[in-house]
Amino acid sequence: MALKLLRQTLIKTKQTTLLRRFSTAAAVASPTEYEDTEGIIMKGVKIAGRPLYLDMQATSPVDPRVLDSMLPFYLSRYGNPHSRTHLYGWESETAVETARAQVAELIGASPREIVFTSGATESNNISVKGVMRFYKDKKRHVITTQTEHKCVLDSCRHLQQEGFEVTYLPVGSDGLIDLDKLRKEIRPDTGLVSVMAVNNEIGVIQPVEEIGRICKEFNVPFHTDAAQALGKIKVDVNKWNVSLMSLSGHKIYGPKGVGALYMRRRPRIRVEPQMNGGGQERGIRSGTVPTPLVVGMGAACELAMKEMEYDERRIKGLQERLLNGIREKIDGVVVNGSMERRYVGNLNLSFAYVEGESLLMGLKDVAVSSGSACTSASLEPSYVLRALGVDEDMAHTSIRFGIGRFTTEEEIDRAVDLTVKQVEKLREMSPLYEMVKEGIDIKQIQWAQH
Amino acid sequence: MAASGVASPTRTEVLQLYRSLLRVARQFCDYNIREYTKRRTIDAFRDNKNLTDPSQLSAAFSDGKAQLEVAKRQAVVYSLYAPKVKSIMDIRPS
Numbered sequence: 001m002a003l004k005l006l007r008q009t010l011i012k013t014k015q016t017t018l019l020r021r022f023s024t025a026a027a028v029a030s031p032t033e034y035e036d037t038e039g040i041i042m043k044g045v046k047i048a049g050r051p052l053y054l055d056m057q058a059t060s061p062v063d064p065r066v067l068d069s070m071l072p073f074y075l076s077r078y079g080n081p082h083s084r085t086h087l088y089g090w091e092s093e094t095a096v097e098t099a100r101a102q103v104a105e106l107i108g109a110s111p112r113e114i115v116f117t118s119g120a121t122e123s124n125n126i127s128v129k130g131v132m133r134f135y136k137d138k139k140r141h142v143i144t145t146q147t148e149h150k151c152v153l154d155s156c157r158h159l160q161q162e163g164f165e166v167t168y169l170p171v172g173s174d175g176l177i178d179l180d181k182l183r184k185e186i187r188p189d190t191g192l193v194s195v196m197a198v199n200n201e202i203g204v205i206q207p208v209e210e211i212g213r214i215c216k217e218f219n220v221p222f223h224t225d226a227a228q229a230l231g232k233i234k235v236d237v238n239k240w241n242v243s244l245m246s247l248s249g250h251k252i253y254g255p256k257g258v259g260a261l262y263m264r265r266r267p268r269i270r271v272e273p274q275m276n277g278g279g280q281e282r283g284i285r286s287g288t289v290p291t292p293l294v295v296g297m298g299a300a301c302e303l304a305m306k307e308m309e310y311d312e313r314r315i316k317g318l319q320e321r322l323l324n325g326i327r328e329k330i331d332g333v334v335v336n337g338s339m340e341r342r343y344v345g346n347l348n349l350s351f352a353y354v355e356g357e358s359l360l361m362g363l364k365d366v367a368v369s370s371g372s373a374c375t376s377a378s379l380e381p382s383y384v385l386r387a388l389g390v391d392e393d394m395a396h397t398s399i400r401f402g403i404g405r406f407t408t409e410e411e412i413d414r415a416v417d418l419t420v421k422q423v424e425k426l427r428e429m430s431p432l433y434e435m436v437k438e439g440i441d442i443k444q445i446q447w448a449q450h
Numbered sequence: 451m452a453a454s455g456v457a458s459p460t461r462t463e464v465l466q467l468y469r470s471l472l473r474v475a476r477q478f479c480d481y482n483i484r485e486y487t488k489r490r491t492i493d494a495f496r497d498n499k500n501l502t503d504p505s506q507l508s509a510a511f512s513d514g515k516a517q518l519e520v521a522k523r524q525a526v527v528y529s530l531y532a533p534k535v536k537s538i539m540d541i542r543p544s
Binding site: 406407 | 486493524539
């Protein structure tokens with residue numbers, strides 16, 4: 001009897017712990033300040049458990065198989081891959097080269113064309129600023145789109161301050177650029193065309209093959225930010241005719257803090273390095289290559305190649321389930337961006353007559369985002385939605401659902417229930433919605449000024 | 451992994467591997483990983499149900515065994531760092 005009590009008190013958790021009572025292994029990690037057994041209190045909000053994660057475009061959970069490949073390099077194989085004189089260096093270097101080959105295989109390139117960086121933002125910086133600064137005597141013009149990632153737009157703004165000219169191509173209401181406009185904007189001194197493959201906010205897939213063909217015709221280097229596309233759609237650097245491609249590790253179930261840059265060798269594209277130092281990574285990006293992160297990215301790429309078809313089939317079904325589930329119960333739901341040319345795991349919805357911030361506050365059990373993580377600090381509505389021509393009020397109320405490899409049907413159903421409930425509650429309280437139900441056209445109202 | 455000279459797995463071995471994978475899936479404390487491991491095992495075995503070529507069979511079987519080892523290790527790692535509060539999907543019945 002006493003033995004049973006002793007056993008119960010010593011074993012803190014139930015069947016989830018696999019360590020036996022007198023094992024010398026470390027105990028379970030201590031809880032953080034905001035968690036206790038009843039729930040989580042953070043930022044004044046109390047929730048019973050960790051929210052269900054539907055924000056795959058911001059980042060993705062690390063796949064356990066990827067973690068398994070990374071751990072030995074934190075434990076015993078901790079050498080610097082640039083150490084040439086001992087086993088630690090040799091084994092690290094072998095691991096880095098294996099990872100390089102894995103990344104290259106996923107995009108149809110040769111391992112010699114891959115440079116590891118700290119992420120897609122760094123790769124974008126090297127591509128945009130590095131290319132233009134290298135060819136600054138002959139080429140003074142850059143073409144990009146209005147819906148690019150902030151790092152590309154900010155790099156272009158920097159170039160403008162240095163005296164280069166930048167054209168920001170507009171997009172249609174479906175999020176796609178007009179190829180004729182692109183053709184017209186190309187000049188003899190255009191040094192780079194930068195168009196992202198899959199948009200992180202709305203999920204539309206740009207016509208990269210056609211853009212590549214136009215760039216080849218005019219002999220202009222083509223850079224694409226494939227951070228969201230890698231491992232999700234078929235990426236082939238030769239079919240797309242890209243000269244430079246930015247890749248990110250943490251969007252494909254790999255670790256954060258690592259990315260890669262593809263640089264074509266035939267015809268060779270040259271960049272001015274942004275990180276100077278010991279000449280690692282062929283002088284393009286100096287600095288110790290982080291072996292565990294790079295190995296993780298390689299493993300993630302290999303997994304992505306094996307699982308791409310299975311994941312896509314599944315995620316497509318989940319997306320339909322989500323959209324149909326919401327549309328069945330409420331109206332006034334608009335999908336932002338083209339439905340046909342879209343990556344299936346990204347669903348950006350706007351709910352009419354509902355305020356965005358309050359909707360997000362009510363959905364505290366679901367981890368979603370409105371706009372993109374990198375612009376969520378500012379109060380203004382997302383520039384991507386503004387470029388699509390979405391009205392201010394609809395842009396404020398947009399929510400981005402990100403579905404991934406680990407999302408389950410139950411999570412989708414729960415998200416649908418919670419969203420519908422919250423939207424109905426907010427609409428109930430909205431006087432604007434009452435007026436719409438009575439048939440009044442909101443846009444025609446002359447608001448009296450007090 | 452060279453499959454020549456390695457005999458094809460017997461029906462019992464395949465079933466044992468299947469059951470072990472599902473058992474290890476149950477041991478994950480993370481809701482998403484647990485469901486994924488279960489689902490992927492069932493779908494992978496179903497997709498390979500009609501394999502007849504012995505080298506393909508052995509390759510798939512050894513791949514499954516390797517995945518089982520990975521899963522066993524990771525189940526321990528995840529339980530060492532399990533958050534005190536579980537996912538909301540594990541707490542409230544829908």
